Amino acid sequence: MSESRRTWQDVILPWATCVSMLAAILMVFLLVPSERDQGIVQRIFYFHVNLAWMAFGGFALVAGTSAWFLRTGSRRADRLAHANAEVGMLYTTLVLITGPIWARPIWGVWWTWDPRLTMTVVLWAIYAAYLMLRRLGGDDDTILRYAAVLGIVGSLDIPLLILAVRLWRGVHPAVMLSEDPDAGLKDPMMGWTMMVSALALGLLFTWLVSLRARLLAVDETVAAMHLEGAR
Amino acid sequence: MWTIVRKDLAIELRTGEMASSMFLLALLIILVFAFTLEPERLVAPEFLAGLSWTTLLVAGTLALNRSFVLEREAGGLTGLALAPIDRGSIYLGKALGNFFLLLVAGLVLLPLIAILLGTRGLAPTWLLPLVLLLGVAGIAAIGTLCAAIASRTRAREVLLPILMFPLLAPLLIAATRTTAGALVGESAADLQSWLLMLGGFDIVFATAGWLSFDVLLEE
Numbered sequence: 001m002s003e004s005r006r007t008w009q010d011v012i013l014p015w016a017t018c019v020s021m022l023a024a025i026l027m028v029f030l031l032v033p034s035e036r037d038q039g040i041v042q043r044i045f046y047f048h049v050n051l052a053w054m055a056f057g058g059f060a061l062v063a064g065t066s067a068w069f070l071r072t073g074s075r076r077a078d079r080l081a082h083a084n085a086e087v088g089m090l091y092t093t094l095v096l097i098t099g100p101i102w103a104r105p106i107w108g109v110w111w112t113w114d115p116r117l118t119m120t121v122v123l124w125a126i127y128a129a130y131l132m133l134r135r136l137g138g139d140d141d142t143i144l145r146y147a148a149v150l151g152i153v154g155s156l157d158i159p160l161l162i163l164a165v166r167l168w169r170g171v172h173p174a175v176m177l178s179e180d181p182d183a184g185l186k187d188p189m190m191g192w193t194m195m196v197s198a199l200a201l202g203l204l205f206t207w208l209v210s211l212r213a214r215l216l217a218v219d220e221t222v223a224a225m226h227l228e229g230a231r
Numbered sequence: 232m233w234t235i236v237r238k239d240l241a242i243e244l245r246t247g248e249m250a251s252s253m254f255l256l257a258l259l260i261i262l263v264f265a266f267t268l269e270p271e272r273l274v275a276p277e278f279l280a281g282l283s284w285t286t287l288l289v290a291g292t293l294a295l296n297r298s299f300v301l302e303r304e305a306g307g308l309t310g311l312a313l314a315p316i317d318r319g320s321i322y323l324g325k326a327l328g329n330f331f332l333l334l335v336a337g338l339v340l341l342p343l344i345a346i347l348l349g350t351r352g353l354a355p356t357w358l359l360p361l362v363l364l365l366g367v368a369g370i371a372a373i374g375t376l377c378a379a380i381a382s383r384t385r386a387r388e389v390l391l392p393i394l395m396f397p398l399l400a401p402l403l404i405a406a407t408r409t410t411a412g413a414l415v416g417e418s419a420a421d422l423q424s425w426l427l428m429l430g431g432f433d434i435v436f437a438t439a440g441w442l443s444f445d446v447l448l449e450e
Contacts, residue, residue, distance in 0.1 A: 070446060125397035132393055136384040146380045149443045150394065153376065156439055157398050160432055164401035167424060168408065 013207040020200035027193040041105050046197040048098040051091050052120065053198075054205050058088025059123065059155060062130070066151030069144070075220065076213075078144050081151055082134060083212035087205055089127040095120055115165040122161055126154045235324025239298070240331060249294050249332065257290040257340055261347055276353060280410035283337075283344050284403055288370065290340075291333050292392050295374040298329055299382035322375060322444035326437065330371035337363045354416035358426075362413050365429040366406035372433055373398050376440040379447055398436075405429045 028046045061084045069077035099117065100110040111117065130150055137143030264282055341363065345353065374395055381390040405428045412422045419426065 122397050122400045125400075129390075129394045129397055133380065133384065133390060136386045136390055143383060145446050146383055149376075149446055150380060153436070153439050153443065154398065156435055157401065160401040160428070160435065163428060164404040167428070168404045 009207075009210045013203065013210065017200065017203040017207050020196060020203055024193070024197040024200040027189070027196055032189045032193040033187050038106055041102050044098050044102045046193050047201065048095060048102065050194070050198045050201045051098065052095045054201055055088050055091035055095055055120075055123070058084050058091060058205070059127070059158065062088065062151045063155035066148035069148045070152075075217075078148070079213045079216040079220075080209070081148065082216055083209045085127055085130050085134075085151070086212055087208045089124070089131060090208070091201075091205065092120060092124045092127055096124060115162075115168070118165045118168075119161055123158070126157065130154060233324070235321060236327045236331070239325070239328035249297055250335070253290045253293055253332075253336055254339065256293060257286050257336065258343075260286045260289055261344055265348060276414040277407075277411045279344060279348065279353075280407045280414060282348065283341055283410065284366070284407050286344065287333065287337050287340055287367075288396075288399070288403070290336060291329075291370055291374065292395070294332050294336075295329055295378045295395070296381075296388055296391050298325060298375065299378045300387065318444045318448045319441040321448065322379075322440045323437075325379075326371045326375040326440060329375050330368055333367040333371055334364065337367050353414050356413050356416050356418075358413035358417075358419060358422065359410070362406065362409040362426070362429070365426070365433060366402065366410070368433045369402040369406070369429065369436065370399065372436040372440055373402070376436070376443065379444070402429065402432050405432065 024046070028043050032043065032046075034040050034042060062081050065077045065081035065084060068074065069081060099120075103112070104110050130147065133150055134143070134147050137146065261282075264286075268278075341359075374391075377394040377398070378387075378391055381387040381394055384390055405425050409422050409425045409429065412425070
């Protein structure tokens with residue numbers, strides 16, 4: 001259950017997140033040179049690409065913790081799955097916001113049905129469905145198992161989805177190349193900025209998940225206390 | 232397992248509730264398409280394929296929603312879960328029942344849409360029924376699983392499509408593409424990778440549903 005003493009998460013995670021985030025912002029806006037062809041808009045990649053990778057990783061974590069929950073029935077695993085899905089949803093949303101900001105000046109459109117974009121928006125919908133199930137499911141304990149099953153089935157969908165959208169739209173090499181930040185990045189500073197941004201966003205992800213998981217644990221304790229009181 | 236299929240189909244045959252409401256809804260959707268999309272412009276077979284699957288999906292949602300609501304209302308699911316059979320078989324039985332219902336719906340709908348939203352220059356091949364079969368099997372596999380999950384919650388009618396549509400995205404892409412191909416007489420070799428994908432999708436999710444019912448029905 002919830003712990004009242006301060007753990008390493010309370011001290012290290014917020015500070016590390018703040019410091020690395022400030023460093024990342026500093027590097028993105030002031031230190032790193034702009035890419036030659038795309039100009040200043042390209043700098044959004046340092047966040048956009050990392051957010052996307054972590055959103056995908058979050059999905060894998062949801063599936064992993066769901067399997068862990070089904071195997072052991074551990075409430076902690078269930079809370080982690082829930083928290084991961086929430087933060088993953090947040091990151092996917094940010095990906096979908098930062099993407100068009102870049103796409104509009106470079107591609108000339110806000111949105112196009114490119115394989116990666118299609119995949120991201122479907123992923124977003126699967127996350128949304130998962131969280132909707134958790135919200136509408138009520139307090140019933142069986143719903144936790146249902147959500148876990150959905151978390152795993154959802155991840156089964158990903159490889160098929162990747163296959164389908166690739167076959168459907170084909171790969172746009174020119175677009176892909178310019179979307180790949182390493183391709184046009186010659187300055188070593190760009191690599192460093194990418195890494196620091198990844199670190200900052202990764203720490204933020206972990207911090208948010210740990211906060212949410214703890215809050216969910218407190219929720220459960222409060223609900224249990226209400227039950228006690230009602231008796 | 233076959234008993235469940237027989238039971239579900241027997242209920243359906245006797246009442247005809249689901250089939251008639253599905254048919255009516257499908258017909259209305261086609262009407263809506265006709266009003267909103269200007270039938271004269273819908274000459275490309277891609278449109279026909281897309282509209283068919285959209286119609287089938289929405290009408291099918293209705294049937295899938297019912298498949299567990301009936302059981303929950305009558306306490307039938309508890310009975311089934313208590314019965315000395317493998318829980319996976321309950322899933323397979325339910326999914327097969329839905330599959331047959333959707334298949335019949337598809338067989339009626341496809342020609343109807345072709346006639347009403349009339350497209351010229353169609354050359355349907357023997358692949359068309361195969362595509363319909365594979366596509367409908369995928370909808371039944373995912374739909375039955377999602378319906379079982381959604382039936383536990385307060386807003387099940389709303390939740391089912393929310394759960395089901397994003398998971399069906401790869402299937403719908405493949406089904407529409409192959410249907411369009413089959414409508415204009417593309418050969419099996421042209422559509423090979425798509426057909427394999429449809430089959431793969433069916434197998435993956437039928438297996439997932441079969442395995443997960445063990446967990447889902449534990450009360």
